[in-house]
Amino acid sequence: MPDPIPDQTDVLVVGAGPAGSAAASWAARSGFETLLVDAAVFPRDKTCGDGLTPRAIGELQRLGLEDWLRTHTVSQGLRAHGFGQTLHLPWEVPGGSLPSWGSAVARTELDDHLRSVAIKSGATAVDGARAVDVVRHGDKVTSVVLERGGERVEVRCRWLVVADGVRSPLGKMLGREWHRDTVYGVAGRSYVASGRSEDPWISSHLELRDEQGQVLSGYGWIFPLGNGTVNLGVGTLATAKRPADIAVKPLMRFYGEQRREEFELSGELRDQASALLPMGGAVSNVAGRNWALIGDAAACVNPLNGEGIDYGLETGRLVVDTIAGGHDLHEAWPALLREHYGESFSIARRLAGIATVPKVVAALGPAGMRSDWLMTLALRWMGNLVTEEDRDRSARLWRWAGRRSLARDARPPFS
Template sequence: MAPEPADCEVLVVGAGPAGSACAQMLARAGLDVLLVDRQDFPREKVCGDGLIPDAQCALARLGVLDAVLARATTASHVACVAPRGWRVEVPANLAVLPRRELDEIVRRAAVEAGARWFAPARFEAPLADAAGRVAGARLRLADGTVIGLRTRWTVLATGAAAPPLLAADMCGRRAPSGVALRGYVRNEAVAGRSRQLEVVWHRALRRGYGWIFPCGAGVFNIGVGLLHGPAGIEPDLNLRELFATFTSMHAPARELMQGGCLQGELKGAPLRCSLEGVCWSRPGLLVAGEAAGSTYSFTGEGIGKALETGMLAAEAIAGAGTAGDAAVGRHYEAALKALKPRFAAYEHANRVNNHPWIADLVIWRAQRSPGILRRLSGVLDESYNPGQLVTARGLLRLLLPVS
């Protein structure tokens, strides 16, 4: 049995992309870092597993992109399918790697950089000093033992689940921004002719979307996602029913499921989007990754920005020197606020999910316009503001000739 973890300079709770990226950067800076997670690794994680350009850029900064791409399935296009069945192939630099493998690569890189690792250990609550500053955390170990660790800084990178945020008094909104359900299906017959990612909108998906992403070796990640609309998440939503709808109404999904073998169970998870619904910092503690709302609305993509927020948290802590808590908090919050316009653009573009006729219009026009196709490609590499597609002016421009 591994010895109990010891006190450290920085405790990073959660070894997903944000936590492991943060731990690696802090270890590189020479700090004594302890990285913990409630599960041992490798472990499953509900996700579409897609790696778009921002994720690949962040992985390159961490020095692990080559290792990731060596195991990933790469693709040059994502097929966008409209409710009326129109289809357009959007060029992009894409890859797919199951989170079980991706997260282990990033976690291992943090350990190789010098971070200490301990799991399983579940975050129970922060420890506070006499002034109310977070000075460590209580962790529950696998045998039920609860220990207290003293640390100068704690980084909470625990994902979208509300309980850790509530325990740390950082949760501004319990309800998630969205939900998703995914499964892995092996179908060798389909693998030979389906090599690109596919995203599908349809009215029957109730303001949501479906996806099919190739993972290699005849395995596909197939799932459905639903992001909040004006009225929030429908209280009677049944994700399994939504998944069944997708795999019956969309012919490629139907073929994949009917001729394939489900690998394990269908699994669902909440999503936190748009850097909203949570406090980002308090003295002695920073919140990063999906716990901070690092997933984009509209696309549901979150790996790249989770990695980025983890690195921003590390930079704020490592660069503070003797400047104190207030300077660290200001530095980190300013960095996240600088990202807010991007998140706001994707939040605005979520109208496509709420009004599927917009997807019909955009995809119909993209079939006929290289200019609009370039805009859609720019949505994926962040060179084009997706919110501009759904403004009144943007929709009007879709009706006009574009070269």
């Protein structure tokens, strides 16, 4: 018999992925009565590359998870392949303030562990409960209707945090709108046995070709998990004007066959899954007076590499800081998102939009791959490994480009 669902709470968090569990952990640690709910029953899988960049590592360290992370694979950086070149690009960069290492943990394990951390922090967690309706008074949510096992329970809350993923059904009920005129991602992921699952480098193939040999606007990846398997996947970029005209799973299988010998892959790809990714803050209506969207629900996904775990963890922490500060979320939350991510998302999605043209990739890729210096800069910028604390030349250049890009946006991020 499942535990009863409480009928009221201070902070109700809907969605127990990295963003929601981080928010629930920080809310409970801040002294708020916190309820964390998810439609799935844990542990559950999630379509993802499973990679944890230094930015994500920093947030997980804040939650006290460094020792746990170090029992998993530790990566030194990115091994970039393409156009006849292979470059090793360390995570540690001069002038950077983030951790100098990364990792990869299957989302089935990562999300389940983060949910457990939220519970240990004092949050109450309920799974198998889907948010099916909201009760509002103006722009303030007074309660959320949850459905579990055919029964409905209305939960009153003072604050609502929406962390229900890229599709965000609850966000749609609250008025969230996704704008596809800027770049978005289409990605597929699988697992496969590998003799190189202990490899200390994650691999990215920047020259992604289809079976006809045509260069595509995307990349393939192989992330070692340290358990005899790797996460293997492909991702492509698209816009409303240039939609992705590919079949992701067949492309992923073709990519796997190309890499089989080099990465000592054995057996068939398993647990194949695909997803559509809103990116770069390409959503509007991300907050009301006492509610806010975070993580993937707010399109906090890097347009240049598809990374979203780091932003999910960050926004989970930042939204609780905003709530604890007594701010009206309707104005404060979009402003904070733009402050933290507006410039970087703007320039990143502009660059990613250019990369949706395969001819551009084919023309510029070889030149870029011939320069360790250029690719080191690209890694730092593409991985959003520039923080507000960084003052070196490449960080200043990135922020300068972001400001110029943002000033030209017809629709800035989160608007």
